[in-house]
Amino acid sequence: MSFFEAEEKTFSRFILGNAPLKKLADGFDWAEGPVWFGDHDCLLFSDIPNNRMLRWSPVSGLTTFRAPANFSNGNTRDREGRLVTCEHGARRVTRTEYDGAITVIADRYEGKPLNSPNDVIVASDGAIWFTDPHYGIATDYEGTRSKQELPCNVYRVEPLSGTVRAVLTDFQCPNGLAFSPDERRLYVADTGRIHSDDPRHIRAFDVGADWHLTGGDVFHTIAPGCADGMRVDENGNLWSSAGDGVHCIASDGRRLGKILVPETVSNVCFGGRNGHRLFITATTSLYAVSLAVRGARRRE
Numbered sequence: 001m002s003f004f005e006a007e008e009k010t011f012s013r014f015i016l017g018n019a020p021l022k023k024l025a026d027g028f029d030w031a032e033g034p035v036w037f038g039d040h041d042c043l044l045f046s047d048i049p050n051n052r053m054l055r056w057s058p059v060s061g062l063t064t065f066r067a068p069a070n071f072s073n074g075n076t077r078d079r080e081g082r083l084v085t086c087e088h089g090a091r092r093v094t095r096t097e098y099d100g101a102i103t104v105i106a107d108r109y110e111g112k113p114l115n116s117p118n119d120v121i122v123a124s125d126g127a128i129w130f131t132d133p134h135y136g137i138a139t140d141y142e143g144t145r146s147k148q149e150l151p152c153n154v155y156r157v158e159p160l161s162g163t164v165r166a167v168l169t170d171f172q173c174p175n176g177l178a179f180s181p182d183e184r185r186l187y188v189a190d191t192g193r194i195h196s197d198d199p200r201h202i203r204a205f206d207v208g209a210d211w212h213l214t215g216g217d218v219f220h221t222i223a224p225g226c227a228d229g230m231r232v233d234e235n236g237n238l239w240s241s242a243g244d245g246v247h248c249i250a251s252d253g254r255r256l257g258k259i260l261v262p263e264t265v266s267n268v269c270f271g272g273r274n275g276h277r278l279f280i281t282a283t284t285s286l287y288a289v290s291l292a293v294r295g296a297r298r299r300e
Contacts, residue, residue, distance in 0.1 A: 003245075003260050003289070011248055011257030014233075019290040021259065025054075025062045030142065031281035032229070033119070035075040035083070036271025043271060043279055045286065046072045048088065048142045056286060071136060071143045074119035074176075074229070074267070079126050086117035088136025088143035093117045093128065093157070106130070106157055106164045112149040116142075119176045119229060119267075124183060126159035127211065131188065133173035154188060156211065167213055172199055176229040176267065180236055180251070181296040183207055187219060187238060189227035200226040202240065202249075220253045229267025229281075232296045239278065241265035246280060261287060270295025 003021040006012050029049040036043050042057035044065055052067035053075075066072075070089035078084050083096040084105065091114045092107035105128055107114060116136025121129050133152045136143030154168035154177065168174065172192040179186055186205045192198025204219035220227075225243020232238055236251040245261035246268055263282040271279055275294040280287040 005258040005260055006256070007258070008250075008254065008256045010250070014248065014257075014291050014293045016290055016292050021261065021287055021289045024056055024286045024288055026285040028054075028284050028286075030266065030283060031286055032073050032266045033075040033086070034229075034267055034269040034271075034279045034281050034286075035077060036269055036275075036279065037077070037081075038271065038275075039081065043269075043286075044075055044083065045267075045279075045281055046075065048073055051089070053085075073117070073136070073142070074130075076120050076122055078122045078128070079124070084120055084122060084128060086120050086130060088116040088118075091116055091137070091143075091146075093120060093130050105162070106155065109150055109153075109155065109164050109166060115148055115150055115152060118174070121177055121179060123179065123211070125211075128157040128159075129167075129177060129186075130155055130157075131171075131174035131177055133175060133191070134193075135173070167211075168205070168216075170216075176227060176241070178230050178232050178238065179207075180232055181234065185251075186213060187230065187232075189222075189230065189240070191226045191228065198226075202227050202230070202238070204253075220249050220255070222247065225264060228265070229269075231268050231270055233270070234294045234296050236296075237293075239268055241267055241280075246278070259289060 028047040033046040053065040053069045055065040070087035074086040093105040095103045115132045115134045118131045137146040153166040154174045156167045171190045175189040175191045177188045190199040201218045201221040205213040206215045228241040230240040238249040246259040248256045265282045267281045
């Protein structure tokens with residue numbers, strides 16, 4: 001059985017014909033937020049409804065990293081290699097220090113509590129960018145049902161002052177986000193409030209001086225399903241979650257092909273020995289596939 005569906009010839013160059021899509025672990029309720037730690041040869045990811053973070057390694061398999069975990073969702077690493085996490089339960093973004101201590105990066109904006117930080121990336125200047133939809137406070141499944149006091153924005157945390165700024169304020173529900181390799185473009189998914197007429201697209205913003213954003217047109221519309229987490233490869237192609245797997249999208253918005261996964265995909269990240277292995281969190285399972293392309297040379 002082929003797990004690849006090439007729509008343009010370019011996609012075939014990314015496929016290793018004898019590299020299978022492998023299920024590494026299962027038994028989760030909604031797996032999310034994968035992040036690779038090459039210096040520890042392991043992947044961390046969240047199992048949101050079960051309020052835990054898990055660790056997978058090729059040596060020890062699956063173990064618990066943190067439980068309870070404040071219904072953590074998205075994860076990344078900062079420029080010093082520390083874990084940065086979006087916590088639905090505590091409605092905050094945190095950093096795990098080298099000694100295991102937890103530092104709060106952001107939990108409020110203009111005096112009001114954040115909704116439920118969802119996904120997070122770190123730019124080359126050390127600034128932390130995160131999305132803040134309402135999913136973690138809408139029900140008790142991925143957090144705790146609570147009053148929403150802020151719009152669903154995208155925020156940037158200044159690297160020196162720690163000031164939190166709302167940089168994008170016209171989304172229904174911003175979700176996954178990623179920079180192009182040169183950081184001249186920012187991609188942000190809008191998944192709406194999960195109604196049939198909600199947006200299912202990714203928007204692209206030009207990043208200018210002082211990280212000022214312009215543009216914001218629809219870059220690509222995902223079908224079937226919607227875009228959630230996503231990452232960029234070394235060539236600038238975007239690898240996005242979708243309803244039928246992972247879609248590979250060229251920098252001009254053309255879909256090049258798909259990795260077909262038998263569960264709804266939530267998020268992806270590149271990792272492994274040379275950054276050529278794509279790890280995929282998909283509903284109840286963790287998958288991985290080796291590709292003939294590496295992830296962008298970014299720590300995220």
